[in-house]
Amino acid sequence: xxxxxxxxxxxxxxxxxxxxxxxxxxxxxxxxxxxxxxxxxxxxxxxxxxxxxxxxxxxxxxxxxxxxxxxxxxxxxxxxxxxxxxxxxxxxxxxxxxxxxxxxxxxxxxxxxxxxxxxxxxxxxxxxxxxxxxxxxxxxxxxxxxxxxxxxxxxxxxxxxxxxxxxxxxxxxxxxxxxxxxxxxxxxxxxxxxxxxxxxxxxxxxxxxxxxxxxxxxxxxxxxxxxxxxxxxxxxxxxxxxxxxxxxxxxxxxxxxxxxxxxxxxxxxxxxxxxxxxxxxxxxxxxxxxxxxxxxxxxxxxxxxxxxxxxxxxxxxxxxxxxxxxxxxxxxxxxxxxxxxxxxxxxxxxxxxxxxxxxxxxxxxxxxxxxxxxxxxxxxxxxxxxxxxxxxxxxxxx
Ligand SMILES: *Cc1c(COP(=O)(O)O)cnc(C)c1O
Numbered sequence: 140x141x142x143x144x145x146x147x148x149x150x151x152x153x154x155x156x157x158x159x160x161x162x163x164x165x166x167x168x169x170x171x172x173x174x175x176x177x178x179x180x181x182x183x184x185x186x187x188x189x190x191x192x193x194x195x196x197x198x199x200x201x202x203x204x205x206x207x208x209x210x211x212x213x214x215x216x217x218x219x220x221x222x223x224x225x226x227x228x229x230x231x232x233x234x235x236x237x238x239x240x241x242x243x244x245x246x247x248x249x250x251x252x253x254x255x256x257x258x259x260x261x262x263x264x265x266x267x268x269x270x271x272x273x274x275x276x277x278x279x280x281x282x283x284x285x286x287x288x289x290x291x292x293x294x295x296x297x298x299x300x301x302x303x304x305x306x307x308x309x310x311x312x313x314x315x316x317x318x319x320x321x322x323x324x325x326x327x328x329x330x331x332x333x334x335x336x337x338x339x340x341x342x343x344x345x346x347x348x349x350x351x352x353x354x355x356x357x358x359x360x361x362x363x364x365x366x367x368x369x370x371x372x373x374x375x376x377x378x379x380x381x382x383x384x385x386x387x388x389x390x391x392x393x394x395x396x397x398x399x400x401x402x403x404x405x406x407x408x409x410x411x412x413x414x415x416x417x418x419x420x421x422x423x424x425x426x427x428x429x430x431x432x433x434x435x436x437x438x439x440x441x442x443x444x445x446x447x448x449x450x451x452x453x454x455x456x457x458x459x460x461x462x463x464x465x466x467x468x469x470x471x472x473x474x475x476x477x478x479x480x481x482x483x484x485x486x487x488x489x490x491x492x493x494x495x496x497x498x499x500x501x502x503x504x505x506x507x508x509x510x511x512x513x514x515x516x517x518x519x520x521x522x523x524x525x526x527x528x529x530x531x532x533x534x535x536x537x
Contacts, residue, residue: 142462143461143462143463143516143517143520144509144510144513144516144517146503146504146505146506146509146517147504148506149325149330149506150330150397150401150506150507150508152330152390152393152394153393153394153396153397154393155393156389156390156392156393156394159179159389159392159393160386160389160390163179163385163386163389168385169384169385169386170384170385171198171361171382171383171384171385171388172354172358172361172382175361176361178361178385178388179385179388179389179392180198180382180383180384180385180387180388181361181362181363182388182392183196183198183336183383183388183391183392184196184197184198184336184362185363186392186395187336187338187395188338190395190398191311191313191314191319191338192311192314193314193319193338193339193340194339194340194342194345195338195339195340195341195342195345195364196336196337196338197336197337197345197348197349197352197362198334198335198336198382198383198387198388199334199335199336199337199352199381199382199383200333200334200335200381200382200383201230201322201324201333201334201335201381202230202298202300202320202321202322202323202324202335202336203230203231203233203234203335204234204335204352204379204381205320205321205335205336205337206230206231206234206235206270206296206298206320207234207237207238207379207381208337208348208351208352208379208381209270209296209318209320209337209344209348210234210235210238210240210268210270210296211238211347211348211351211379212318212344212345212347212348212351213267213268213294213296213317213344214347215238215240215267215268216267217239217240218239218240218241219240219241219266219267219268220240220241220242220243220265220266220267221235221238221240221241221242221243221266221267221268221269221270222242222243222245222258222261222262222266222268222269222270223235223242223243223244223245223270223271223272224244224245224247224253224271224272224274224279225244225245225246225247225478225490225493226247226251226272226274226468226476226478226493226496226497227272227274227298227476228272228274228300228475228476229475229476229480229481230475231270231272231298232244232481232483232484233483235270236483236484240267240268242484243261243266244478244487244488244490244493245257245258245261246490246492246493247274247492247493247496248492248496249425249441249492249495249496249499249500250277250425250426251274251275251277251425251439251496251500252277252278252279252280252428253271253279253280253284254492255280255283255284257492258283258284258287259287262287262288262291262293264291266291266293267293268293268294268295268296269284269288269293269294269295269296269316270295270296270298271284271295271296271297271298271316272298272300273297273298273299273301273302273305273312274301274476275301275435275437275439275502276301276302276305276433276434276435276436276437277425277427277433277439278302278305278307278312278427278428278431278433280428281307281312281315281430282308282430285315285316294316294317294318295315295316295317296316296317296318296319296320297312297313297315297316297318297319297320298320299312299313299319299320299321300320300321300322300324300327300335301322301326301327301328301436302321302434303321303327303328303329303398303434304328304398304399304401304402304434305431305432305433305434306431306432306434307430307431307432308430309432313338314338317339317341317344318337318338318339318341318344319337319338319339320335320336320337320338321335321336321337321338322334322335323335323336323387323391326436326504327436328398328401328402328405328434328436329391329394329395329397329398330390330394331387331388331390331391332387332390333387334383334387334391335383336383342364342365342368343368345362345364346359346364346365346368346369346371346372347368347372347376349362349364349369350369350372350373350376350378351376351377351378351379352379352380352381352382353378353379353380353381353382354378355378357373359373400507401434401436401507402434402507404507404508405434405435405436405505405506405507406432406433406434406435408435408505408506408507408509408514409433409435409437409438409505411511411514412438412505412514412517412518413438413440415515415518415519415522416438416440416518416521416522418522419522419525419526420443420444421442421443421444421445421525421526421528421529422440422441422442422443422521422522422525423440423441423443424438424439424440424441425439425440425441435505436504436505436506436507437502437503437504437505438502438503438505439500439501439502439503440500440501440503440521441496441499441500441501442454442467442499442501442525443499444529445499445528445529448470448498450528450529451467451470451498451499452467452470453528454524454525454527454528455467455470455524457523457524457525457527457528458520458521458524460524461519461520461523461524462516462520463503463516463517463520463521463524464503465501465502465503465521465524466501466502466503467497467498467499467500467501467502468497468500468501468502469494469497469498469499469500470498476497477497478490478493478494478497479494501521503517503521505517
């Protein structure tokens, strides 16, 4: 293979979506609450709940909207503190701020998972909720997190935006906390351009979230959820109007059947490339935690023995010269996953462990559709780039 693979294009949307979209376009029935029943959004909610083995699902405009509604559904007092990992996407602390709460950042280790010592220290009685981002699909130790939170009676929300298909002790990620939230934005395992969904087994939480998502007047009657909770909350909650459109649901539903294949192929691709990269003394792909079965569509690895940021930048340039773009989370300007760029939070804490990780953690997309020759191309380029920098006489400073 002589030219670099395209890792950015998504898979085509299954052909079944076209007929349904045509039907919606000819009838103009795009709003989820127009039809008396069986709207595509309602069908998606039922299918998604069944797929994950949960009682209730609510489809909304984005995962960020789902996270915001989850916090609102918990009815936390204004200003409540919410623990989040310091390695996540800027939309996550933003959702916390949007919900009138205050994010408290927890250190993340060089395996991209929450540091449990810092978590236990910061999980004080004044914490209103824990919001765990399984960043890039890496699952933090849910056994420890759930038992520490349970001991204090603190609810856990899972940001499983990028974790659809991941399992923990055989259970679906996103179903272990009180609420789980997923994304259908284009870079996630199911692509609708935009979209999100929240899942829970708690009738009270789902009733509150459904109303606040914009089920105004008696539109909640179109949700197959315990109806007496709705009557209780009618007119008592704000309507934030962040619903999903029927068009998005029509794009998502035929992809649910593709999920198992994407998870299987994505994991095989990831593990193959991880094996090659781990053969280099300069690169390290952290192991999954033992209870975790991953569902990756990208690979993250650490640069080892790179003493300076200049060396890390030289590695990026050498990979780029071979046709492969490697993002080092902490080295690009204004990266939305680097906590020091979340200036909207005001004074930012010093989190040396997370900062050190971000300065050496690399990110390469690895979509499920890649062939073995394409995977070899990527791995060879990354390994050769690391050797070019690290085997050469030190010309990059110390
Ligand atoms: C993509 C992502 C989000 C945001 O999802 P949207 O649907 O774009 O709002 C939140 N958290 C994580 C971990 C993500 O990967």
